[in-house]
Amino acid sequence: MKDLALAALDSVARRGVTYADVRAIETRDREISTKNGKAGHVSSSESMGVGIRVLAFGCWGFAATDDLTAEGLELASSLALDIARAGTAAHKNDVQLAPEGKHEATWVSAFRIDPFTISIDRQLAVLLAVDAELRRQKGVSMAEASMTFERRRQVFASTLGSLIDQTRYTAGAGFSALSYKDGEIMRRSYPNSFGGQYQLKGYELVEELKLLENAPRIAEEAVALHSADQCPEGEFDLILDSSQLGLQIHESIGHPIELDRVLGTEANYAGMSFLTLDQLGRLRYGSDIVNVVCDARIEHGPGLGTFAYDDEGVAAQSTDIIRNGQFVGYMTSRETAAEVGQTRSNGCMRADGWGRLPLIRMTNVSLEPGRQSLDEVFDVDRAIYMETNRSWSIDDKRYNFQFGCEIGWEIRHGKRIRMLKNPSYSGISTEFWNACTAIAGPEHWTLWGVPNCGKGQPEQVMGTGHGASPARFRKIKIGSAYAG
Amino acid sequence: MPDDVLSRAQCESIFGQVADGARTHGVSDVEVILAGEDHALTRFANNAIHQNVAERNVYLSVRPVIDGRTARASTNRLDHQGIREVVDASIAITRLTEPDPELLPLAAVGEPGPVRRFYQVTANATPQERARAVAEAIAAVEEKGQTAAGIYSTGGSMFSLMNTAGVSAWHHETMARFSITAMAADSSGWAKASACHHAELDSLQLARSAAQKAERSRVPQAAPPGRYTVVLEPAAVLDLVGQMFGDFSATAIRDGRSFLNDRIGRKIFGENITIHDDVCDPLQSGAPFDGEGVPRRPLTLVDHGVVREIAYSRQAAAHTGVPPTGHGFPLPNEIGEAPANIVIAGGDSSVEEMVRSTEHGILVTRFWYIREVDPYQKIFTGMTRDGTFLIEGGEVTSGVRNFRFNQSLIELLSNVEALSTPVRASGEESADMVVPAMKVRGFNFTEVTRF
Numbered sequence: 001m002k003d004l005a006l007a008a009l010d011s012v013a014r015r016g017v018t019y020a021d022v023r024a025i026e027t028r029d030r031e032i033s034t035k036n037g038k039a040g041h042v043s044s045s046e047s048m049g050v051g052i053r054v055l056a057f058g059c060w061g062f063a064a065t066d067d068l069t070a071e072g073l074e075l076a077s078s079l080a081l082d083i084a085r086a087g088t089a090a091h092k093n094d095v096q097l098a099p100e101g102k103h104e105a106t107w108v109s110a111f112r113i114d115p116f117t118i119s120i121d122r123q124l125a126v127l128l129a130v131d132a133e134l135r136r137q138k139g140v141s142m143a144e145a146s147m148t149f150e151r152r153r154q155v156f157a158s159t160l161g162s163l164i165d166q167t168r169y170t171a172g173a174g175f176s177a178l179s180y181k182d183g184e185i186m187r188r189s190y191p192n193s194f195g196g197q198y199q200l201k202g203y204e205l206v207e208e209l210k211l212l213e214n215a216p217r218i219a220e221e222a223v224a225l226h227s228a229d230q231c232p233e234g235e236f237d238l239i240l241d242s243s244q245l246g247l248q249i250h251e252s253i254g255h256p257i258e259l260d261r262v263l264g265t266e267a268n269y270a271g272m273s274f275l276t277l278d279q280l281g282r283l284r285y286g287s288d289i290v291n292v293v294c295d296a297r298i299e300h301g302p303g304l305g306t307f308a309y310d311d312e313g314v315a316a317q318s319t320d321i322i323r324n325g326q327f328v329g330y331m332t333s334r335e336t337a338a339e340v341g342q343t344r345s346n347g348c349m350r351a352d353g354w355g356r357l358p359l360i361r362m363t364n365v366s367l368e369p370g371r372q373s374l375d376e377v378f379d380v381d382r383a384i385y386m387e388t389n390r391s392w393s394i395d396d397k398r399y400n401f402q403f404g405c406e407i408g409w410e411i412r413h414g415k416r417i418r419m420l421k422n423p424s425y426s427g428i429s430t431e432f433w434n435a436c437t438a439i440a441g442p443e444h445w446t447l448w449g450v451p452n453c454g455k456g457q458p459e460q461v462m463g464t465g466h467g468a469s470p471a472r473f474r475k476i477k478i479g480s481a482y483a484g
Numbered sequence: 485m486p487d488d489v490l491s492r493a494q495c496e497s498i499f500g501q502v503a504d505g506a507r508t509h510g511v512s513d514v515e516v517i518l519a520g521e522d523h524a525l526t527r528f529a530n531n532a533i534h535q536n537v538a539e540r541n542v543y544l545s546v547r548p549v550i551d552g553r554t555a556r557a558s559t560n561r562l563d564h565q566g567i568r569e570v571v572d573a574s575i576a577i578t579r580l581t582e583p584d585p586e587l588l589p590l591a592a593v594g595e596p597g598p599v600r601r602f603y604q605v606t607a608n609a610t611p612q613e614r615a616r617a618v619a620e621a622i623a624a625v626e627e628k629g630q631t632a633a634g635i636y637s638t639g640g641s642m643f644s645l646m647n648t649a650g651v652s653a654w655h656h657e658t659m660a661r662f663s664i665t666a667m668a669a670d671s672s673g674w675a676k677a678s679a680c681h682h683a684e685l686d687s688l689q690l691a692r693s694a695a696q697k698a699e700r701s702r703v704p705q706a707a708p709p710g711r712y713t714v715v716l717e718p719a720a721v722l723d724l725v726g727q728m729f730g731d732f733s734a735t736a737i738r739d740g741r742s743f744l745n746d747r748i749g750r751k752i753f754g755e756n757i758t759i760h761d762d763v764c765d766p767l768q769s770g771a772p773f774d775g776e777g778v779p780r781r782p783l784t785l786v787d788h789g790v791v792r793e794i795a796y797s798r799q800a801a802a803h804t805g806v807p808p809t810g811h812g813f814p815l816p817n818e819i820g821e822a823p824a825n826i827v828i829a830g831g832d833s834s835v836e837e838m839v840r841s842t843e844h845g846i847l848v849t850r851f852w853y854i855r856e857v858d859p860y861q862k863i864f865t866g867m868t869r870d871g872t873f874l875i876e877g878g879e880v881t882s883g884v885r886n887f888r889f890n891q892s893l894i895e896l897l898s899n900v901e902a903l904s905t906p907v908r909a910s911g912e913e914s915a916d917m918v919v920p921a922m923k924v925r926g927f928n929f930t931e932v933t934r935f
Binding site: 393 | 532535538619634
């Protein structure tokens with residue numbers, strides 16, 4: 001792999017470029033799922049290729065290939081340079097990069113059990129046991145369970161002299177129960193929707209999640225939702241579980257702080273951001289207790305956004321985004337950092353494979369735990385508590401959002417008094433975070449994985465991490481998804 | 485770029501190696517999918533090209549069938565060792581799965597409909613050609629004092645499915661896409677098109693259209709949320725209505741996850757709504773066979789408001805006792821099948837006539853971030869974006885701030901008052917389809933955002 005990366009780098013560097021970097025990547029993944037007592041999806045795949053990024057004539061060029069012969073690398077290098085040259089046809093300013101040092105490193109993410117050493121039949125047996133438990137509940141129309149594993153080795157080499165060999169193991173697992181009855185489809189998922197929990201771990205993640213132990217409760221709730229009251233419409237205090245809050249962070253903080261969006265380069269697809277440059281250091285993003293970091297370091301935890309170096313060879317860092325409610329930081333790249341006069345990138349460039357160009361992506365964007373106990377978070381006269389995302393939507397500048405959850409509960413004087421179906425809430429990002437009145441402590445903090453964040457053209461799908469504890473928000477608009 | 489990433493002859497050769505390799509394990513039933521793409525994309529923003537990429541990749545996927553068991557292994561390594569390893573892996577994991585009593589033998593030979601969707605000139609489009617078109621489009625936006633962002637992509641792809649039961653299906657096509665967002669100080673406009681032949685894209689006209697929308701929506705008014713008559717341009721129809729077709733699936737109905745449960749044969753939409761699935765429609769794209777190699781046959785999904793037909797994979801068809809429709813996904817999978825080539829019948833109106841006939845309403849260019857709120861009532865939420873206008877007295881009078889909607893598709897397709905001629909529409913939230921513009925009464929906007 002190192003030889004391949006260096007050969008690719010050599011094939012482009014000797015053409016006389018301003019800068020070039022190469023990522024040689026080898027991935028192996030396994031996906032297993034069950035549905036209604038049978039194997040649903042059983043597959044393994046491997047992929048290997050090289051992406052060559054070149055800065056020449058003041059413009060970027062990028063070409064990726066699976067042809068790893070010397071001839072294939074020459075063709076890709078030539079194409080990358082040709083593409084950069086073509087960029088001069090519509091060119092304003094030469095690309096400038098913030099300075100970065102030379103790094104040589106080898107890094108492998110920590111894992112206890114290599115998931116590829118566990119046989120597929122044993123993994124299927126775990127899922128089928130969960131499936132059987134779910135279908136023991138009368139009224140469950142469909143039971144689904146899944147696990148997924150990936151090992152990705154990437155060798156990065158650049159004309160700065162960096163040579164970085166990283167291997168990341170990621171795992172994901174979860175299940176859901178669906179119930180169709182009398183014109184209603186209800187679903188409950190565990191530990192989160194859309195496949196469950198994902199982390200930078202090995203097979204030990206599956207064991208930690210206690211899937212089987214939670215199956216009866218989830219199945220029962222899926223069926224019970226048919227008999228629950230409709231979530232009321234109006235303004236209420238809102239309490240969110242940590243998984244839903246993780247997605248709330250992702251959409252209403254994580255995306256707006258991407259500096260490429262702010263500078264307009266994602267305008268045609270993902271959109272822009274309300275966090276214009278004049279807001280930095282001035283905007284009151286949240287209440288005093290809201291502290292958010294963007295942290296790719298392993299010290300933050302085994303998140304989908306944890307690594308040693310980003311995809312342009314910048315070391316993992318922790319950046320304050322919101323400190324005591326004040327907006328203080330963006331996620332940057334070498335190019336965008338230079339554009340706004342910063343001296344160094346904070347290391348957020350990531351690509352979803354060898355075939356795609358790195359973009360500014362969330363690493364682990366997390367809400368720091370608060371000081372309240374869980375009882376104190378729930379200690380309110382009346383509130384609506386919501387768990388597990390069902391739908392999510394936000395405008396292209398990240399002001400107005402609406403989320404739906406799988407299940408809700410009315411809280412009176414700190415106690416759950418009734419189950420609610422179809423709960424949803426909506427608002428404006430900064431108004432929402434300024435309404436935060438309580439955040440549970442570190443013992444309730446979970447680093448959630450979002451495996452399916454889309455951005456870029458051609459679109460790239462990235463895994464991001466979001467740590468959160470359950471939190472309470474004052475006077476939030478609830479129920480408008482079913483209004484009108 | 486080469487003629488094809490993998491020619492038919494190359495696919496047949498690789499299939500032969502896979503079949504030979506499987507036989508050494510005593511396995512005689514095997515299916516091979518080979519897919520590849522060679523495409524490039526020129527991306528621009530702030531009136532300059534800023535990301536400019538090319539990618540070539542192939543994909544070999546092997547699925548054996550062994551005593552009622554099946555699984556899949558894939559690789560992008562097509563040398564002898566890569567092929568041997570993927571065959572070994574596919575057989576090893578298949579033998580570790582449980583037998584599935586419903587698993588069918590490999591599909592037999594069919595006759596896919598004829599489609600011609602590959603144009604050498606589009607496969608060969610150069611970075612310089614794309615850059616010239618982009619520069620011209622940027623100039624058209626810049627001369628209006630606006631800022632342009634967008635993409636121009638060109639390239640070719642192929643998809644092949646061969647099996648030891650005799651299926652030998654191979655398809656290739658080219659695709660070009662151009663999209664552009666024009667931004668003024670407090671407004672924006674957008675346009676997008678796609679075609680198998682890049683000469684069919686008028687990038688300059690798309691740029692002018694986006695710039696005009698941005699110009700007309702300056703100083704947007706804050707119209708209150710509520711029920712409005714809306715004129716939905718084709719991209720808006722595509723992205724919203726396109727969300728429901730995964731439910732026209734026998735497997736989804738059997739699972740209880742489709743809104744068509746207990747609604748097949750019932751009139752749930754308006755009399756003016758007729759929807760087909762037809763891979764051979766001249767405005768459509770894609771392979772004329774499905775993930776098992778079964779030829780796609782046309783379906784009448786909705787006939788004058790009545791849900792008539794749904795898609796059946798081979799397994800779903802066998803379970804129900806009907807013929808498969810050629811809409812199955814590659815096995816093994818959990819979701820079964822779905823229509824893939826939607827054609828919504830149009831009417832004799834036009835966007836201009838719809839606006840002229842509207843006393844008070846909203847003209848929508850596109851929707852954004854559409855997500856399902858209620859799976860059975862088929863309520864979706866999302867935002868308007870890049871060109872939302874107030875219609876008063878039959879005229880577009882101003883831009884308006886963008887709305888959030890929460891809208892049932894069943895209700896929407898029951899409230900359609902006019903349809904235009906259908907066109908091939910391209911958006912960002914659903915696959916390209918052939919759809920008309922629609923005038924719809926009582927569309928439910930629930931909130932307004934800040935811009």
